Amino acid sequence: MKIALISYEYPPDTAIGGIATYVRQAAHMLAQRGHTVEVFAASPDRAGSETDAGVTVHRIQPTDRQSFATEITPIFTARHQAIQFDVAEGPDCGADAAGIGAKFPELPMVLKLHTPSYMLRRVGRPPLSLSGKARFILGGLRRGQWPQLTGETYDRQRDPEYHNALRAQEIAAPCNAIKDLVRTEWELNPVLCASVPYPYIPTPSLLDIPLDTSTQRVTFIGRLEIRKGILDLMRAIPLVLQQYPAAKFRFVGPAWPSPQANLNMQEYLSQKLRRYAASLEFVGAVPLDRIPEYLAQTDICVFPSIWENFPLVCLESMAAGRGVVGSHAGGMAEMLDGGNAGLLIPPKQPKPLAEALLQLLQDPDRRQQLGGIARERVLTEYSLENIGQRQEASYQAAITRHHKVYPPQPLASSPLQIS
Template sequence: MKIAFISYEYPPDTAFGGIATYVRQAASMLSQRGHQVEVFAGGRESDGPLTTHTTLEAGVMVHRLQGVDRSGFPARVGRVFCDRHRALQFDVLEGPDCGAEAAVALRYVPDMPFVLKLHTPQYVLELLGNPLQTWQAKTRMTLGALRRGQWPKRRPPYDPAADPECRHAHEADEVAAPSQAIGQRILTDWKLDPALVASVPYPYLPSPDLLAIPLDTDTQVVTFLGRLELRKGVVELGKAIPAIRRRHPQVKFRFVGPAWNSPRPGLNMQQYLERTLPRHRSALEFTGGVPLDRIPHYLATTDICVFPSRWESFGLVCTEAMAAGRGIVASSAGGMAELLDQGRVGRLVPPRRPAPLARAVIDLLDHPQQRQELGRAARDRVLSHYSLEPIGALQEASYRRAIARRQALGTRSVSDRTTAEMAWMDAIADPTPSPSPQGL
């Protein structure tokens, strides 16, 4: 098959999170399985002219749109993709839910078979973000509004019909969910046809460095991997640290990732943890963001990884810890429960609950042999369930279904779109012609 991916996020230029990691892994997997794969991604922003640089990277053709920010990406990439499709005739296109990044491309190529890959839609992020506001902040906002003679504003209820990401999902010929948890949530909230939603987990191709890490480490280090932000459960981990160190005072806590928001205005998460845990500051290590090739080094000097997210659609950092054979404590909310086989290869704890989180970490510290057995089982599971062969077959079948459905339905009709949708499409469309690709 000739397969195209549209994704603003793609390493190294726009490697912001899990979407970038997924697209690179999926593109590599499909290329290794004999398909022709091209990726249309964001590039480095600049004040210079808009250009498209095309390079061949490990068998995958990558078109990087330089000088465009995320908001302008859908319009630019739609035109670039259309030009390339005229020359190559792709069989299928995949794009992310986030930002409806392939919407303009489908406007230009309405007969294109399209697979929407679920990650975490914006409305889910907003729903997760709203409860994270502290009661003190909510009180300040309420009193401030009353002092100004205004009623406090409440967030309007979520309206799927007004959500461009939801409308984009209804254009898809297949909606591929990396976990049953996110698939069921979207199926219900967006009222999708159940026949269009399929479970297609992210592929994971672990590096040899991760697989070479011995299981029987004794580092007394607990590591968190990921962005240091509220929805990742970092606050709850901070609250669990005193209880863990009362039982194991020698344990250190390492935070690998950039520091984002905290409950306290003006403080990022690293500053917040340092101020709220003054008696334990000597036990805290913050690395900031690190290159992907440095992850094996940090996991090799770790006994336990903790992922207490308030919600995760999948959890790629969890697969890295599984490949490294680490003891894992993770949230039961979302896709990591499926990764860890409902707790058979790691400990699951309820989200937003520091006490059960502390008990699970303490239990693995108390029982190193059990931790190592769980690490071995986790490594075996990630290799058997998420490697190239099983996920590659699922992804290929997903594309074939999308192609068959679009052939049966024919060309998408622009007239089927609502007035609101067309207004949104026109608002993001870029009237300037796309530049010719460079670098071929």
């Protein structure tokens, strides 16, 4: 197949989060399986084309994030006219392929569900204090309204990401949780929705980490933001240290806004946990190739997200054989095999989180057993062979459905040349 992957995010220029990692892994997987793969992505400081491990990458410098879908379309148009792609894939968040889908309705399109923007807004708002709630209500009453503290009312008809999804012939979701949630809220045809997990290629540096480490360190890897459950971890840390004073907590990732306007999240956590400063370490953002180094220095990885679709950092931790404590709100429940490959906890509940961390701190044999199961699960469930076949089947389903509406046209024969 000739496959186009359209994504604002693509390493190293726009390695913003999990979408970037997924697109690179998927592109390399598909190229290794013999497909022609081209990626259409953004960059803050360069434009042009290059080849990376058999994958052709086209980059533009868009005016801003919102203009990417429009500005990438002429670049795609030139390549599509040259090679005629069989199928294109784009993400939900940002509707990066919307311009291409609108211009080429005859091109089969796959929408990859990561997490739509409306969901990110829903779970990412800082909680209001009592005084903040009072100001919010009084402001609404002055406008003649009784405001809803739960946040804005979502109207999918005004959401360009929803309308972009309606163009797709296949909705590919990494986990059943996101598939079922978005299918219900967007009222999508269930026949079009399939579960296709992200591929994952663990590096030798992860697989070589011994299972029987003994650092007594708990590590959080990811953006320090509300959606990642960082405030719940903040409240769980004192409960852990009261019973297990030797525990150490390391935070790896950039600091995002906190509930206090003048403090970023690292500053906020440091202030709230100042009594426990000796047990805390903030590393900040690190390059992806240094993650194995930090995983080798930890026993337990913790991901208490309010919502998480399919966090690749969880797979990295599983490949490293770490004991994983993860939220069951989203795809980690499937990654961790319902709790057979790690401990699952409810989001927004610090006490069960603390209890799970204590369980693994106090029982290293159990932690190492779970780490071994997790590593084996990564190597079997998320292998290139397994996920490659599922992704190819997803693309073929989109092509087959689309051809029922737009039957493929026979190529025009070249006119005879008479010398």
